[in-house]
Amino acid sequence: MCLAVPxxxxxxxxxxxxxxxxxxxxxxxxxxLIDDVxxxxxxxxxxxxxxxKLDAEEAQKTLALFAELEATHAEPA
Amino acid sequence: MKYIDEFRDGKLARQLTAKxxxxxxxxxxxxxxxxxxxxxxxxxxxxxxxxLPANLRLVHGPGCPVCVLPIGRVDMAIELVxxxxxxxxxxxxxxxxxxxxxxxxxxxxxxxxxxxxxxxVSDALAIARAAPEREVVFFAIGFETTTPPTAVAIVQxxxxxxxxxxxxxCHVLTPPxxxxxxxxxxxxxxxxxxxxxxxxxxxxAAYDLYAARYRKPVVIAGFEPLDIxxxxxxxxxxxxDGRAEIENEYTRAVTPGGNRKAQALVAExxxxxxxxxxxxxxxxxxxxxxxxxxxxxxxAERRFDLAYQAVADHKACECGDILxxxxxxxxxxxxxxxxxxxxxxxxxxxxxxxxxxxxxAYGRILENTQ
Amino acid sequence: xxAKAHYVRPLDLKQGRVxxxxxxxxxxxxxxxxxxxxxxxxxxxxxxxxxxxVLTGLTIGxxxxxxxxxxxxxxxxHPFGERLVMATDxxxxxxxxxPGGDIGALAVHGTVNxxxxxxxxxxxxxxxxxxxxxxxxxxxERIVLSMARAAQEAGVAIVTGxxxxxxxxxxxxxxxxxxxxxxxxxxxxxxxxRARPGDVILLSGSIxxxxxxxxxxxxxxxxxxxxxxxxxxxxxxxxxxxASGGExxxxxxxxxxxxxATLNEIAAQSGVGLLLDEQAIPVKPEVAAACxxxxxxxxxxxxxxxxxxxxxxxDANRLLAxxxxxxxxxxxxxxxxxxxxxxxxxxxxxxxxGRRIVDWLAGDQLPRIC
Numbered sequence: 001m002c003l004a005v006p007x008x009x010x011x012x013x014x015x016x017x018x019x020x021x022x023x024x025x026x027x028x029x030x031x032x033l034i035d036d037v038x039x040x041x042x043x044x045x046x047x048x049x050x051x052x053k054l055d056a057e058e059a060q061k062t063l064a065l066f067a068e069l070e071a072t073h074a075e076p077a
Numbered sequence: 078m079k080y081i082d083e084f085r086d087g088k089l090a091r092q093l094t095a096k097x098x099x100x101x102x103x104x105x106x107x108x109x110x111x112x113x114x115x116x117x118x119x120x121x122x123x124x125x126x127x128x129l130p131a132n133l134r135l136v137h138g139p140g141c142p143v144c145v146l147p148i149g150r151v152d153m154a155i156e157l158v159x160x161x162x163x164x165x166x167x168x169x170x171x172x173x174x175x176x177x178x179x180x181x182x183x184x185x186x187x188x189x190x191x192x193x194x195x196x197x198v199s200d201a202l203a204i205a206r207a208a209p210e211r212e213v214v215f216f217a218i219g220f221e222t223t224t225p226p227t228a229v230a231i232v233q234x235x236x237x238x239x240x241x242x243x244x245x246x247c248h249v250l251t252p253p254x255x256x257x258x259x260x261x262x263x264x265x266x267x268x269x270x271x272x273x274x275x276x277x278x279x280x281x282a283a284y285d286l287y288a289a290r291y292r293k294p295v296v297i298a299g300f301e302p303l304d305i306x307x308x309x310x311x312x313x314x315x316x317x318d319g320r321a322e323i324e325n326e327y328t329r330a331v332t333p334g335g336n337r338k339a340q341a342l343v344a345e346x347x348x349x350x351x352x353x354x355x356x357x358x359x360x361x362x363x364x365x366x367x368x369x370x371x372x373x374x375x376x377a378e379r380r381f382d383l384a385y386q387a388v389a390d391h392k393a394c395e396c397g398d399i400l401x402x403x404x405x406x407x408x409x410x411x412x413x414x415x416x417x418x419x420x421x422x423x424x425x426x427x428x429x430x431x432x433x434x435x436x437x438a439y440g441r442i443l444e445n446t447q
Numbered sequence: 448x449x450a451k452a453h454y455v456r457p458l459d460l461k462q463g464r465v466x467x468x469x470x471x472x473x474x475x476x477x478x479x480x481x482x483x484x485x486x487x488x489x490x491x492x493x494x495x496x497x498x499x500x501v502l503t504g505l506t507i508g509x510x511x512x513x514x515x516x517x518x519x520x521x522x523x524x525h526p527f528g529e530r531l532v533m534a535t536d537x538x539x540x541x542x543x544x545x546p547g548g549d550i551g552a553l554a555v556h557g558t559v560n561x562x563x564x565x566x567x568x569x570x571x572x573x574x575x576x577x578x579x580x581x582x583x584x585x586x587x588e589r590i591v592l593s594m595a596r597a598a599q600e601a602g603v604a605i606v607t608g609x610x611x612x613x614x615x616x617x618x619x620x621x622x623x624x625x626x627x628x629x630x631x632x633x634x635x636x637x638x639x640x641r642a643r644p645g646d647v648i649l650l651s652g653s654i655x656x657x658x659x660x661x662x663x664x665x666x667x668x669x670x671x672x673x674x675x676x677x678x679x680x681x682x683x684x685x686x687x688x689x690a691s692g693g694e695x696x697x698x699x700x701x702x703x704x705x706x707x708a709t710l711n712e713i714a715a716q717s718g719v720g721l722l723l724d725e726q727a728i729p730v731k732p733e734v735a736a737a738c739x740x741x742x743x744x745x746x747x748x749x750x751x752x753x754x755x756x757x758x759x760x761x762d763a764n765r766l767l768a769x770x771x772x773x774x775x776x777x778x779x780x781x782x783x784x785x786x787x788x789x790x791x792x793x794x795x796x797x798x799x800x801g802r803r804i805v806d807w808l809a810g811d812q813l814p815r816i817c
Contacts, residue, residue, distance in 0.1 A: 124801020
């Protein structure tokens with residue numbers, strides 16, 4: 001569990017609904033589980049509900065971690 | 078697709094697999110369990126096992142809500158459909174779970190039962206609103222990721238005064254299942270790849286107890302293949318260092334506290350069951366939730382006076398051992414012969430993220446090329 | 448460790464019922480065809496197992512009679528003038544009108560394509576309608592006009608038909624069955640059993656367009672995506688391929704069950720393995736995104752205007768160029784090769800770098816939640 005995808009908010013419809021976009025596909029979803037949703041936020045979408053906002057800065061840090069040439073911790077035993 | 082494609086980059090994959098290979102000690106065997114079925118599916122779909130060193134094994138855990146759903150619960154859903162004439166709304170993969178007497182929800186549908194596949198619980202609410210003369214039941218399965226949406230639906234139904242909607246609640250909890258596996262370790266496990274989206278809801282701090290009590294590292298990993306590889310690298314490093322910490326690789330979506338709003342909503346609608354039977358793991362205390370008395374009108378078990386009856390798995394089915402990581406799919410006597418995706422004997426073959434289905438669909442070449 | 452001998456549980460002809468998986472284009476459907484239809488109706492033509500049948504024993508334009516033979520290849524080797532090919536297709540799509548087409552266009556294209564995949568030139572179609580009481584005449588006319596247009600575009604005539612009406616509730620609006628005949632020129636010999644190790648696999652364009660266009664139009668999956676069905680008559684494209692002079696072994700259009708089903712069929716019929724390069728398989732971004740949202744694999748999604756061409760390696764570039772020069776093959780690509788494999792797996796090198804197998808769809812296309 002569980003299939004969830006990061007999607008971009010393109011329109012806030014109400015306090016608990018929004019329209020999101022993934023690669024040109026739009027869908028109306030529920031934002032009842034998160035607060036303070038803005039256009040251009042990215043959220044994690046699961047079974048029609050946004051579960052969390054995606055932290056763009058952390059995403060960049062993680063990508064940078066993948067690209068690091070050296071391992072981050074102690075030498076292998 | 079942003080935040081997806083970058084995390085599937087083949088070049089970075091090669092770098093990560095090289096790092097993993099360099100980090101593993103040749104003299105040592107590493108065994109990590111990925112708890113989450115979504116990870117099982119991703120590992121199979123991207124062929125990750127073929128990219129890891131030979132002394133690093135991935136063991137598939139029970140984090141597939143379809144796989145751990147006992148026959149008796151599916152029987153309840155079928156009873157509602159065939160005997161009580163309800164409109165049963167369900168997520169996709171439950172349709173083919175084999176139940177008692179060779180039945181399944183798909184077969185119940187073929188016999189005239191009103192079984193409808195929905196993508197979201199809100200679809201079930203819409204069906205209930207559109208057909209006030211029908212009793213509509215939503216078959217709620219899933220771990221902590223999927224429970225909050227069900228809670229939202231129940232609160233919504235209560236607010237609207239919807240009289241024909243109820244939920245057959247089979248929502249289960251992740252940490253108790255991890256503990257159950259660790260309490261009876263049949264296969265030596267060096268650590269866990271922690272679930273991505275369960276953790277988004279419950280927070281990374283929810284696992285602290287388990288690392289401390291069991292002295293096993295947990296690295297929470299995102300859903301994409303690079304996330305999984307990075308988490309494996311972090312686990313290897315923890316093992317090499319002799320550490321047993323909770324680490325979070327999926328920092329872009331998981332925080333220590335998780336989604337408090339979702340947790341509060343779940344606490345309002347649901348309460349802990351004393352115990353719940355898990356296919357393969359037996360009866361585990363405090364491992365699942367049920368609907369609170371205040372929302373009894375929306376509890377299908379109460380509404381239809383349903384009683385759970387435990388049903389033993391098929392004699393030859395080894396899903397239990399596979400779910401606990403003791404056996405691999407190919408070790409099961411009936412894997413790929415009697416038990417196939419078309420004729421699943423056990424639930425591990427039904428869900429796309431079940432260890433057996435994933436191995437059947439994606440992994441069989443490995444055993445043939447070894 | 449080798450894969451266990453392939454045991455297939457037979458159909459339960461006494462108590463079993465047809466369910467949705469039997470129509471999904473995957474293994475279940477193949478089993479129904481094999482154990483019921485072919486078993487009882489079996490004859491040499493039906494046993495060919497292709498999308499259409501070459502009517503052996505019937506020739507046009509020459510005095511000699513085709514040598515009666517159990518071996519299809521043997522019959523094909525005799526250049527006794529053009530032979531008749533016959534194919535049939537039923538259309539039960541819902542909704543009837545969708546972005547890029549409608550049931551009428553599908554009905555014409557589907558059979559035209561089945562005939563074309565035999566290497567034949569489609570000549571005429573019959574069209575049988577089963578219409579539900581209450582169906583709006585305006586919609587019926589719209590469908591028929593669409594068929595007229597499609598037939599004209601494909602250069603075929605609809606020469607005969609039938610009409611039945613069933614009571615309200617007994618039909619899904621309208622069902623259309625078309626049967627087509629075509630002429631197979633001398634010297635052409637294509638079929639699912641003709642793939643050989645070393646052959647190259649070509650694909651005429653992006654996959655998943657039709658299935659996802661349908662999903663987007665279905666009310667219960669509410670998203671509006673700019674995905675358009677690719678339904679099209681492929682006979683012009685196949686003629687261009689033959690005109691190029693390249694040696695073609697297999698032609699097939701991947702419809703229900705997607706590219707995965709088609710390639711697995713061919714692997715099984717030819718007794719070979721296939722090795723694909725995931726990065727080479729064209730998928731439109733919107734289709735990929737829609738599949739992500741629903742947890743579907745583009746490889747399993749239906750197409751209605753694409754073809755797979757398996758050819759002798761030296762002629763691959765020539766055939767690819769011929770495809771790309773045609774309006775329906777602009778995005779054509781070389782996606783893999785045929786290898787020797789006793790297990791008849793379809794394998795794929797993932798974009799990520801790992802290797803896995805591409806299996807048939809087990810049941811009906813079910814969106815995942817997990």
